[in-house]
Amino acid sequence: MSQKSEDLLTVLDAGSSKVRVLVAELHEGALRYRAHSVVDAAGMRKGVISDLHPASRAFNQAATEAEEMAKAVIANCVVGLGGPHVRGVNSQGGVSLGNRLREITREDVRAAVDRARSVSLPADREIIHLLPQQFILDEQPGIHDPVGMVGSRLEVNLHISTCSASAAQSVVTCANKAGLEVADTVFEGIASAEATVSADERELGACLIDIGAGSTELVVFFEGAVAHTAVVPIGGDHFTNDLAVGLHMSVQEAESLKLDYGHCVVTSVPSSSELEFIGGGSVIRTIKQRYLSEILEPRARELFHLVRENLRQGGVLGALGAGCVVTGGGARLPGLLEVAESLLRVPARLGYPVPLSRMPDELIQPEFSTAIGMLLYTHRTSVLRAAEDQGLRAKLRAIFAGSV
Ligand SMILES: Nc1ncnc2c1ncn2[C@@H]1O[C@H](COP(=O)(O)OP(=O)(O)OP(=O)(O)O)[C@@H](O)[C@H]1O
Numbered sequence: 001m002s003q004k005s006e007d008l009l010t011v012l013d014a015g016s017s018k019v020r021v022l023v024a025e026l027h028e029g030a031l032r033y034r035a036h037s038v039v040d041a042a043g044m045r046k047g048v049i050s051d052l053h054p055a056s057r058a059f060n061q062a063a064t065e066a067e068e069m070a071k072a073v074i075a076n077c078v079v080g081l082g083g084p085h086v087r088g089v090n091s092q093g094g095v096s097l098g099n100r101l102r103e104i105t106r107e108d109v110r111a112a113v114d115r116a117r118s119v120s121l122p123a124d125r126e127i128i129h130l131l132p133q134q135f136i137l138d139e140q141p142g143i144h145d146p147v148g149m150v151g152s153r154l155e156v157n158l159h160i161s162t163c164s165a166s167a168a169q170s171v172v173t174c175a176n177k178a179g180l181e182v183a184d185t186v187f188e189g190i191a192s193a194e195a196t197v198s199a200d201e202r203e204l205g206a207c208l209i210d211i212g213a214g215s216t217e218l219v220v221f222f223e224g225a226v227a228h229t230a231v232v233p234i235g236g237d238h239f240t241n242d243l244a245v246g247l248h249m250s251v252q253e254a255e256s257l258k259l260d261y262g263h264c265v266v267t268s269v270p271s272s273s274e275l276e277f278i279g280g281g282s283v284i285r286t287i288k289q290r291y292l293s294e295i296l297e298p299r300a301r302e303l304f305h306l307v308r309e310n311l312r313q314g315g316v317l318g319a320l321g322a323g324c325v326v327t328g329g330g331a332r333l334p335g336l337l338e339v340a341e342s343l344l345r346v347p348a349r350l351g352y353p354v355p356l357s358r359m360p361d362e363l364i365q366p367e368f369s370t371a372i373g374m375l376l377y378t379h380r381t382s383v384l385r386a387a388e389d390q391g392l393r394a395k396l397r398a399i400f401a402g403s404v
Pocket residue numbers: 014015016017018019047082211212213214215216235236237238240255258259262328329330331332333334366367
């Protein structure tokens with residue numbers, strides 16, 4: 001082992017089609033790429049673990065391959081949570097700070113957030129993230145960080161991401177069975193956004209759309225904060241399955257046809273274009289490429305119709321001033337951005353993750369947005385937490401210094 005494991009940060013993105021492990025080292029406070037692995041997922045169904053043993057074997061294989069490449073032992077990791085069981089809800093709560101005006105402390109902020117988070121959740125739901133949208137101090141809204149300001153009542157608008165407690169526990173159990181301790185969990189949509197959505201887009205209003213294999217995660221930002229999170233139960237594999245059924249072929253054959261010739265706008269494919277492929281029973285079959293698109297386009301339209309309805313019901317359809325950022329492996333299907341633009345009526349761009357230093361170029365692809373974003377998110381939040389703790393320690397030191 002060439003490096004102490006404490007210097008490494010490891011994330012495990014347990015997708016429906018692939019398990020991705022990404023290892024970074026902390027170099028002078030910044031993240032630097034160290035190793036990665038990608039293995040086929042197993043034991044997953046509809047975005048949740050349905051069979052623990054094959055799933056934990058896949059986790060173990062991914063961790064072992066990453067360890068070999070990193071030349072270090074990976075003892076713990078951050079895991080991603082995604083799939084249709086993840087939901088978001090907005091809440092509001094606040095605290096009175098007494099009759100006289102006084103300075104807001106970090107504890108007051110915590111108390112206000114605690115009040116706002118105490119919405120009653122069904123027994124099987126677990127909170128993944130508490131994301132403050134804005135603080136309201138004595139009826140003055142739009143405050144980002146109220147610590148140090150003066151007032152008598154502090155309120156907070158909070159976005160709460162929740163998931164099924166049993167689905168989350170299954171991911172943790174699988175990681176444990178694979179020999180990994182779970183240091184933290186991150187909603188995969190929040191992670192993908194961290195890697196792909198710019199600060200300007202968050203401010204103007206934008207929707208992150210991560211199209212995975214089994215589902216599509218949505219995160220809407222407005223005025224710099226998370227306004228809405230949701231998951232739509234359609235992903236790239238639904239496109240593949242439609243081709244398999246429509247063309248009477250295996251899922252593997254359909255997947256490779258989709259990757260090589262798929263396009264989801266019929267009119268963009270020349271009507272004369274034909275393709276030859278070897279179908280079941282080793283027979284050579286010829287079909288018009290447009291026929292593929294005639295199957296793929298309705299599915300793409302259905303996906304973005306569901307996205308549109310979800311955003312409309314969440315009251316955020318009009319909030320997308322900067323448009324949408326489409327990422328995840330499913331976003332690579334040609335024509336998808338055109339369908340997104342025509343149904344959502346806002347500009348759409350493909351979301352490539354920001355690279356870590358020393359990261360190989362082959363990882364700068366939409367299917368790595370979640371894993372890279374998990375690293376960035378974990379690093380950013382731990383730096384923030386450390387700064388808060390340091391502030392608190394400095395205050396305590398000052399109090400004790402003053403008391404002697
Ligand atoms: N070039 C491509 N063209 C079209 N589709 C693609 C392409 N590359 C990957 N995909 C599709 O992307 C999907 C996999 O995406 P990704 O790896 O982001 O999913 P995942 O993270 O494993 O799943 P999930 O996030 O749903 O749990 C598959 O359905 C695959 O067919």
